[in-house]
Amino acid sequence: MTVTDGQSMSDAAKDDDPMTGVKPDHAARVAELIDRLGRMTRELQYVDGLNPAQWEALRYLNRANRYSRTPGGVADFLGATKGTISQTVSALEAKGLIARTPSDRDKRVCLIDLTAEGERMIARDPVRCIETIVGGMDDRTAALMVDGLGRLMASLQFELGSKPFGVCAACCRHLAPEAGCKKSEAVPKCGMTGEPLQGDAPQRICVNYLGDAAE
Amino acid sequence: MTVTDGQSMSDAAKDDDPMTGVKPDHAARVAELIDRLGRMTRELQYVDGLNPAQWEALRYLNRANRYSRTPGGVADFLGATKGTISQTVSALEAKGLIARTPSDRDKRVCLIDLTAEGERMIARDPVRCIETIVGGMDDRTAALMVDGLGRLMASLQFELGSKPFGVCAACCRHLAPEAGCKKSEAVPKCGMTGEPLQGDAPQRICVNYLGDAAE
DNA sequence: TGCATAAAGTATCGAGGCGAAACCAATTTG
DNA sequence: CAAATTGGTTTCGCCTCGATACTTTATGCA
Numbered sequence: 001m002t003v004t005d006g007q008s009m010s011d012a013a014k015d016d017d018p019m020t021g022v023k024p025d026h027a028a029r030v031a032e033l034i035d036r037l038g039r040m041t042r043e044l045q046y047v048d049g050l051n052p053a054q055w056e057a058l059r060y061l062n063r064a065n066r067y068s069r070t071p072g073g074v075a076d077f078l079g080a081t082k083g084t085i086s087q088t089v090s091a092l093e094a095k096g097l098i099a100r101t102p103s104d105r106d107k108r109v110c111l112i113d114l115t116a117e118g119e120r121m122i123a124r125d126p127v128r129c130i131e132t133i134v135g136g137m138d139d140r141t142a143a144l145m146v147d148g149l150g151r152l153m154a155s156l157q158f159e160l161g162s163k164p165f166g167v168c169a170a171c172c173r174h175l176a177p178e179a180g181c182k183k184s185e186a187v188p189k190c191g192m193t194g195e196p197l198q199g200d201a202p203q204r205i206c207v208n209y210l211g212d213a214a215e
Numbered sequence: 216m217t218v219t220d221g222q223s224m225s226d227a228a229k230d231d232d233p234m235t236g237v238k239p240d241h242a243a244r245v246a247e248l249i250d251r252l253g254r255m256t257r258e259l260q261y262v263d264g265l266n267p268a269q270w271e272a273l274r275y276l277n278r279a280n281r282y283s284r285t286p287g288g289v290a291d292f293l294g295a296t297k298g299t300i301s302q303t304v305s306a307l308e309a310k311g312l313i314a315r316t317p318s319d320r321d322k323r324v325c326l327i328d329l330t331a332e333g334e335r336m337i338a339r340d341p342v343r344c345i346e347t348i349v350g351g352m353d354d355r356t357a358a359l360m361v362d363g364l365g366r367l368m369a370s371l372q373f374e375l376g377s378k379p380f381g382v383c384a385a386c387c388r389h390l391a392p393e394a395g396c397k398k399s400e401a402v403p404k405c406g407m408t409g410e411p412l413q414g415d416a417p418q419r420i421c422v423n424y425l426g427d428a429a430e
Numbered sequence: 431t432g433c434a435t436a437a438a439g440t441a442t443c444g445a446g447g448c449g450a451a452a453c454c455a456a457t458t459t460g
Numbered sequence: 461c462a463a464a465t466t467g468g469t470t471t472c473g474c475c476t477c478g479a480t481a482c483t484t485t486a487t488g489c490a
Contacts, residue, residue, distance in 0.1 A: 026357035031345035033364040035271065038253020040371050043294060053447075056250065072467055079258060084448050086469055108456045108467045130246040133370045137363060142241035144359040148352060149248040155348045156255050266476075287438060299477050301440055323438040323485045 034152075047126045049095065053078070055125065057088050061098060061112055062122050069112045070103075097121050249367075262341045264310065268293065270340065272303050276313060276327055277337050284327045285318075312336050 045052040057074050064073060075085040089112065092098045097118035103109045114122065134142055260267040272289050279288060290300040304327065307313045312333035318324045329337065349357055 025346075026354065026361050027346040027348075027350040029361045030349045030357060030364065031342045032274075033361065033368060034249075034252055034345055035256055035274075035342055037249055037364060037368055037371070038256050039271070039293070040368065041250055041253050042257075044371070044374075051447075056254070059247075059250075070467080071469090078254070081449055082468065083450075083470080087448080090469090106457075106467080110468075127246045127250055129374055130249060130367065130371070131240075131242040133242075133367055134245045134363070135242040137366070139241065141359050141363045142245060144356050145363045146241050146244045146248065148349070148356045148360045149245065149252060151352070152345065152348055153248060153252055153255065156252070156259070156345070159259075159344055268476075285438080286440095296478055297439065298441085298479075302477080305440085321438080321486075325439075 030148075030152075041127060041130070044126045044129070048121065048124060050092075050121075053080070053084075053088050054092055055127070057085070058092060058097060058114070058118060058122060059125065059127075062114055062118075066111070070109050071112070072109070074112075092118070245363075245367075256342060256345070259341045259344070263336065263339060265307075265336075268295070268299075268303050269307055270342070272300070273307060273312060273329070273333060273337060274340065274342075277329055277333075281326070285324050286327070287324070289327075307333070 042052050045055045050058070056078055060074055060077050061069050064077075067073075068077075071082060071085050071089050074080075074089065075082045078085065080088075089098070089100070093100060095117075096115055099113050099115050100110045101113070103111050134145070257267050260270045265273070271293055275289055275292050276284050279292075282288075283292075286297060286300050286304050289295075289304065290297045293300065295303075304313070304315070308315060310332075311330055313327050314330050315325045315327055318326050349360070
């Protein structure tokens, strides 16, 4: 990386700007950075014939648990309409990255799985470069960023009135059933049908990966 | 805020997930969070009849210095094409938020200023809600976030091959002329014409606000 | 000086994303 | 069993944005 950060506050201890001698407004800068990073991340994802929405859907489908891998789940998670997601999903299917199979439990829903091709695509996820960059930072900074960004997102989700974590909040309850489940026990999502999650489900469960807030 | 964050790591000291007992991958989570926050921030900005691009342009125009407030400056900063920006700027002008005045120095360029209406609009900037949320965090976390996100952005900009800071890198040099200026002294941008920045220019100068990396 | 080239902006076109609304099928509820 | 709900899809149209072509002004080179 050749971009040497002339006057960055790498040690994060300084709290006044060497340029102006003025104490910077962290909050404003975070807002600015989030905004710009979002734009760049977006741009980053016009790769391999996919668009950002498709990448995001693919990522979600890759790590959501079995009962969350439906068009509706994607829609909830991405905060988009079902119609829009239907197109996104169709696009991914047309590219051979996912496969739709109708559920036998509820004939309205269709379960989605990544194909081998899809797995291969995920391995080339462009946002992975963010991972590597962050991976190069010290662990403490990374941890604090996770914490701060996570809280920021929870607040924003509330602000926007979107479901805290889409279908994943339900997933969370499954893992901790003693927390109580408001819906009837026949809720088809998230393994709350009583059917125990088998295989890697507990690991790949969406709630842990996608956030840690439970409504 | 009603979203109580069940098992968030608010103290940022825990480094293993209470759910799985597994040490989480901070880097992956940051990537995920950036991605999702970007999407939410985007959505947040469909307000007051503006779209995200228009808000971003308006924000830039609000804080860029005099010589950076041109369509080209916006294009560089936002990483969009001139054609696209021309439309964005036209839209903002049609809404009465900005005013274009041809430069007398170079008849090709047009200087842009926010109108009173534009200032009023900026005061209602929807991303300000991010500011307030972050403002509620402890200063140390906020500072570390600024640091981490700033470095992340610098790296990403390099990755994407975009100008480190658009026209603002030049601004930076103006503020620290001893750092050397590669271009001829007649560069019309950023006050490097030799004409001293007057008034609030040093404060509102873009480089400090928009980043701290100098190529 | 004069011509070629570059640069700033604008206008036009077209592709594509996305929400809205209508719709279908299956399920749940009274 | 009818009515209302829910998961998904389709169609339509708006709007964003990049590509391209074009105009005007600057600059560079002989």
